[in-house]
Amino acid sequence: MAQWGVSGHENVSSCDRCKLPFPANKFLYHTNGCQNSLSPSNPHVPLTTSTNNDNKEIDTCTQDTSISASNDGLAFTCESENIATSGGTRKRKRCGCCQGCRSAECGKCKYCLDKPKYGGSGKLRQCCIHKKCQEIKGFKESDFAKKKDKTHVSPNTKERSKSLPILIEEEKSEQSSTRKYLAKAKGTLLDVADFATVYNGEWLNDQIINYALVYIFLEEFPEKLTSLESTFFYLLPTTVFTKLMLGQADDSLNCYFLVRKM
DNA sequence: GGTTCCGGTTCG
DNA sequence: CGAACCGGAACC
Ligand SMILES: [Zn+2]
Ligand SMILES: [Zn+2]
Numbered sequence: 353m354a355q356w357g358v359s360g361h362e363n364v365s366s367c368d369r370c371k372l373p374f375p376a377n378k379f380l381y382h383t384n385g386c387q388n389s390l391s392p393s394n395p396h397v398p399l400t401t402s403t404n405n406d407n408k409e410i411d412t413c414t415q416d417t418s419i420s421a422s423n424d425g426l427a428f429t430c431e432s433e434n435i436a437t438s439g440g441t442r443k444r445k446r447c448g449c450c451q452g453c454r455s456a457e458c459g460k461c462k463y464c465l466d467k468p469k470y471g472g473s474g475k476l477r478q479c480c481i482h483k484k485c486q487e488i489k490g491f492k493e494s495d496f497a498k499k500k501d502k503t504h505v506s507p508n509t510k511e512r513s514k515s516l517p518i519l520i521e522e523e524k525s526e527q528s529s530t531r532k533y534l535a536k537a538k539g540t541l542l543d544v545a546d547f548a549t550v551y552n553g554e555w556l557n558d559q560i561i562n563y564a565l566v567y568i569f570l571e572e573f574p575e576k577l578t579s580l581e582s583t584f585f586y587l588l589p590t591t592v593f594t595k596l597m598l599g600q601a602d603d604s605l606n607c608y609f610l611v612r613k614m
Numbered sequence: 615g616g617t618t619c620c621g622g623t624t625c626g
Numbered sequence: 627c628g629a630a631c632c633g634g635a636a637c638c
Binding site for chain 3: 443445475476477
């Protein structure tokens with residue numbers, strides 16, 4: 353079985369492929385063996401807002417959402433902003449961690465061949481079909497909570513929600529065009545419908561669990577659990593367990609890890 | 615100053 | 627409609 357696990361991270365101070373040193377106290381994907389360094393321009397997948405060696409802000413998801421709980425239920429707020437364009441609309445940055453963002457360009461597709469460096473004319477100006485960011489493709493910015501929006505989810509949320517109408521459907525509409533994504537953290541999207549089973553007294557689905565895990569790990573963990581003496585902390589989303597149970601324990605599991613060095 | 619490539623516009 | 631095109635900001 354391929355090495356997917358945690359062992360060996362402790363003494364690694366730089367990526368064994370791209371040789372970039374890991375800064376201390378930073379969030380990194382799979383610190384031991386950067387799978388993305390195959391693409392020189394994207395040697396690591398950085399996580400959340402942080403700083404790199406040059407103290408420069410790392411390119412990060414622009415639509416991560418903060419969460420707060422109250423008697424009203426949960427409130428999601430998007431704090432970050434995207435890049436404004438001349439037309440007043442915003443141009444989203446790629447998320448940096450989806451399958452597309454982790455892929456190298458193929459050099460063979462329509463858009464690759466359009467690039468001048470492959471001899472093309474540069475008229476199409478799109479990224480490689482394999483590199484297309486999954487969190488941009490298929491979603492509009494309006495699918496997410498916006499800056500300063502406060503979107504509440506609660507059992508009797510119909511009257512309560514101000515900026516986004518929340519209707520918790522009982523049956524899951526698989527490809528509804530009215531999906532609203534309340535929250536996004538690294539690798540997780542939260543849909544309104546994800547809460548249906550919660551408020552029906554049934555179960556927490558994986559999306560909620562993973563969103564909460566990432567949120568705790570990135571936002572609450574540093575303050576509340578600094579008394580723990582470990583240096584390295586690892587977060588394994590439920591996806592990892594699912595893959596293990598399916599016998600799919602391969603190197604791709606590394607991509608789901610969040611690793612934190614205190 | 616070159617590359618990337620989103621997002622809007624125009625075309626067929 | 628989708629495909630082609632293009633402006634232009636970000637990043638190097
Ligand atoms: Zn390609
Ligand atoms: Zn992405």
